[in-house]
Amino acid sequence: MISEPELEGEWGTGRPAAAAEAEEPDGPHERVRGPRRAWLWALGGAVLASAVWAGVLVAQDRFGDPAPRIAYRHPEDLCKVKLTAVSASTVQLTGDYARHEEHPALDWAYCAHGAPYVEGRLSYGAEVLVQLHKKADPRTEFGAGPTGLGGVGAMASSGGEVEQVPGLGERALLTRRVGGSRLEVLDGGAAFSLTVQWYGGPDAADPDEAAVQAAMVEDMRALMAALRK
Structure with a gap:
């Protein structure tokens, strides 16, 4: 298992947390806005496969009672919660x-969040996944890797540097790898995952990874506050 050294220092960015919108629409269960980029479908498929896998374990009642505490509501349209801080630090x-x-x-x-391609610049994409486990405790699987919570997209591969993030839910892990970062948070029966990835040509300027990761923590806090009951 990947070691998890304690994170030194603070994760605050000094910027006020952005207000997040979290209204639930009355529309259908699926909504697609803007052009359907091929990478969105590919990453979305990986997320759905992970969610289905987790659902099978839960359905089998693998960990038994009692049911975990859930302090968050289920959003029908998670895209209504904006990644304001991440956008400010990337595109x-x-x-x-x-x-x-x-x-x-x-x-x-x-x-899945994306941005139009711009010649000569890095391209960025982000994914947000919220899972509410109503019968089984997800703590046993938390941070387990590609088949665990938040194992999505290119960040689903094993490896990378993992650090604990203090002051976020019951437990929070930040995984850093070349080309992206993933933040996972566990709070009772709720599991949150935010993945940010970047890719581009050799002439594209490298991102400020520390700023991106701090922005991820800020947006995760806003997301959890927006969904709290």
């Missing part, structure tokens, strides 16, 4: 692809 990201599903054992919601 303006827009939620393009939202999915959600409710199940007696597991509710989950997903949103």
Whole structure:
């Protein structure tokens, strides 16, 4: 298992937390905004596969009672919660692809964020996944890797530097790898995942990774506050 050294220092960015919108629409369970980029479909498929896998474990009641505490509501359109801080540290990201599903054992919601391609610049993408485990405790699987919570997209591969992030939920892990970072948070029966990835040609300027990771923590706090009951 990947070691998890304690994170030194503070994760605050000094910027006020952005207000997040989290209204639930009355529309259908799927909404696609803007052009359907191929990478969105590919990453979305990986997320849905992970969610289905987690749902199977829950349905089998693998960890038994009692049911975990859930202090968050299920969002039908997770793209309504903007990644304001991440956008400020990278490029303006827009939620393009939202999915959600409710199940007696597991509710989950997903949103993929992207930005138009600009020649000579890095391209950025982000994914948000929220899972509400209603019958089984997700702590046993938390941070387990590509088949655990938040194992999505290119960040689903094993390896990378993992650090604990203090003051965020019951437990929070930040995984840093070349080309991206993933932040996972566990709070009772709720599991949150935010992945930010970047890619581009050799002439593109490298991102300020520390600023991106601090922005991820800020947006995760805003997301959790927006969904709290």
